[in-house]
Amino acid sequence: MCGFTGCSFDGKEKSLLRHATAHVVPRSAQARLKASCPSTQDPADNLIDRHWAEQAIGLDPAATPSSVRRGVDRILDLYHWHDLYRPTFELT
Numbered sequence: 001m002c003g004f005t006g007c008s009f010d011g012k013e014k015s016l017l018r019h020a021t022a023h024v025v026p027r028s029a030q031a032r033l034k035a036s037c038p039s040t041q042d043p044a045d046n047l048i049d050r051h052w053a054e055q056a057i058g059l060d061p062a063a064t065p066s067s068v069r070r071g072v073d074r075i076l077d078l079y080h081w082h083d084l085y086r087p088t089f090e091l092t
Helices: 015-020 027-031 043-047 050-057 066-085
Strands: none
Touching (some): 050 066
16 A cells, blocks of 8 residues: 555656546646645635635525625625735735
8 A cells, every 4th residue: 555655656746647547638737747735826815715605606596594695795895805906915
């Protein structure tokens, strides 16, 4: 059984996955190096819980609880505020 560090048969990370999907994944994607950590395009992306938002917008509008509706309204307000004023975020 292999752990997180030793699972390769050709010396690259995720080599088994790369080999198994070679017939459907473009070569450029196969050759891409694994990023050390995911990149965030905009710090504002982390101001909301994406999982909660995805679940909230998937609800039937007629059956959506008022607390969820207020949360969605708050997210939309935040989006419009950010779009209008384009604030900058300084992370310290």
